[in-house]
Amino acid sequence: MGSVSARPERAIEELVEGQEYANQLQILFRNPSSSQGTAHLSSALIDKILRSFDQALAVLSSVESAEVSLSHTASNEDSSINSSSRPPATKGKRGCYKRKRSADAWTVVSATMEDGHAWRKYGQKEILSSKHPRSYFRCTRKYDQGCGAIKQVQRMEDGSQMYRTTYIGTHTCTNHAFNAPPLIITNSESWETGTVDNGDSEILIKHHDQRSDPTPKSVAIRQETKEETSTDVTELDCMMWKDLMGDGFEYCSEPGEMVCNVYPACAEMSCPNFELEFGIKPMKFENDFEFDDSDECEL
DNA sequence: CAGATTTGACCAGA
DNA sequence: TCTGGTCAAATCTG
Ligand SMILES: [Zn+2]
Numbered sequence: 475m476g477s478v479s480a481r482p483e484r485a486i487e488e489l490v491e492g493q494e495y496a497n498q499l500q501i502l503f504r505n506p507s508s509s510q511g512t513a514h515l516s517s518a519l520i521d522k523i524l525r526s527f528d529q530a531l532a533v534l535s536s537v538e539s540a541e542v543s544l545s546h547t548a549s550n551e552d553s554s555i556n557s558s559s560r561p562p563a564t565k566g567k568r569g570c571y572k573r574k575r576s577a578d579a580w581t582v583v584s585a586t587m588e589d590g591h592a593w594r595k596y597g598q599k600e601i602l603s604s605k606h607p608r609s610y611f612r613c614t615r616k617y618d619q620g621c622g623a624i625k626q627v628q629r630m631e632d633g634s635q636m637y638r639t640t641y642i643g644t645h646t647c648t649n650h651a652f653n654a655p656p657l658i659i660t661n662s663e664s665w666e667t668g669t670v671d672n673g674d675s676e677i678l679i680k681h682h683d684q685r686s687d688p689t690p691k692s693v694a695i696r697q698e699t700k701e702e703t704s705t706d707v708t709e710l711d712c713m714m715w716k717d718l719m720g721d722g723f724e725y726c727s728e729p730g731e732m733v734c735n736v737y738p739a740c741a742e743m744s745c746p747n748f749e750l751e752f753g754i755k756p757m758k759f760e761n762d763f764e765f766d767d768s769d770e771c772e773l
Numbered sequence: 774c775a776g777a778t779t780t781g782a783c784c785a786g787a
Numbered sequence: 788t789c790t791g792g793t794c795a796a797a798t799c800t801g
Contacts, residue, residue, distance in 0.1 A: 571784050571793055595778060597793055610792070614777090626792085778799070785792080 484570065485533040487622075491575065492526030495519050498577075529570050574624060579642045587627050587637050591645065604631055613647060621647035 499519040502512060582589075593611035600607050606629035613621040623645045630636045 568783060568794060573785060573792065594776090596795090598778095598780080599791060599793095602790070608791085612793095774801105776800090779797080781794105781796095783792105783794075785790105787788100787790090 484572075485530040487572070487620075488526045488530035488533065488570075491572075492523045492530070494575075494577075495523045495526065499523070529572075533570065574642050576642065578644055579640060581638060581640045583630065583636050583638050585636055587639065589625075589639070591623070593625065601628070604628060606631065613645060615647035619647040621645050623647075 496519075499516060502516055502519065592614035594614050594616075595609055596612050597610035598607050599610075608626055608628040611625045611627065613623040615621040623641065623643045625639055625641045627637050627639045630638050
């Protein structure tokens with residue numbers, strides 16, 4: 475009891491990740507459009523693929539034999555181990571650390587941290603470059619539905635209490651689990667409600683770049699039943715959590731590069747490809763969209 | 774009591 | 788080695 479049971483799903487995650495890298499490598503090889511750095515990227519991808527296999531095998535072998543524990547690697551381990559409280563005797567086994575893969579990452583600068591998804595904080599670090607700590611969140615449905623979306627939030631350093639949120643990965647979870655939730659489409663003007671019978675239909679919203687140009691809505695909504703690629707395309711539903719903040723929305727398409735565009739009212743997230751896929755969920759707001767600052771949110 | 778934070782330790786990559 | 792990302796035990800909260 476209490477011992478960290480080896481998780482075979484971890485191995486599956488690793489294998490899926492390796493498959494993803496292999497797909498990227500395949501794309502890389504089949505598209506000669508990549509101008510430079512292809513060889514280096516390929517090498518990196520191969521390295522990652524091999525690492526994924528290695529991790530998966532390690533996890534699986536750990537499953538097979540409860541604990542082989544080769545930990546002692548020729549280093550004197552007896553240096554007053556009981557320095558601090560060590561509750562469980564077998565505390566060593568700390569699972570493989572899986573680092574984030576920086577695919578599908580985009581950054582949003584907003585006045586609030588809420589984006590309609592349920593996140594679970596799993597870490598916080600002080601960043602040297604900045605004076606505010608950075609918080610790490612993970613989708614609540616990571617273990618329920620295997621959603622691998624994470625985000626990291628950090629307060630912006632320039633005065634205003636804006637939060638820079640970097641989303642990494644897309645949600646594969648469905649908010650209303652099973653049972654075909656009715657999709658409600660909303661217009662930018664007023665929230666129209668259109669119900670789609672098919673539960674497997676997804677709404678794909680494309681918007682051309684709308685910089686400070688006050689183009690009302692140049693969004694083309696098209697729905698298509700997902701019946702195509704079922705291999706690597708993760709069905710995602712970024713959610714349309716209608717922002718109550720009308721004061722503008724800034725976003726940047728790449729983490730690290732800030733091209734702040736101010737959105738009028740209707741856009742909240744943006745994938746780097748100008749293609750957004752929204753699975754809109756029914757969400758309505760009461761009169762007072764006033765978030766209670768239950769915590770000590772000073773200033 | 775179950776789920777969410779907190780927080781220090783652990784670990785991977787540059 | 789330093790820095791940042793993740794884990795997980797302890798703690799908190801409803
Ligand atoms: Zn999710």
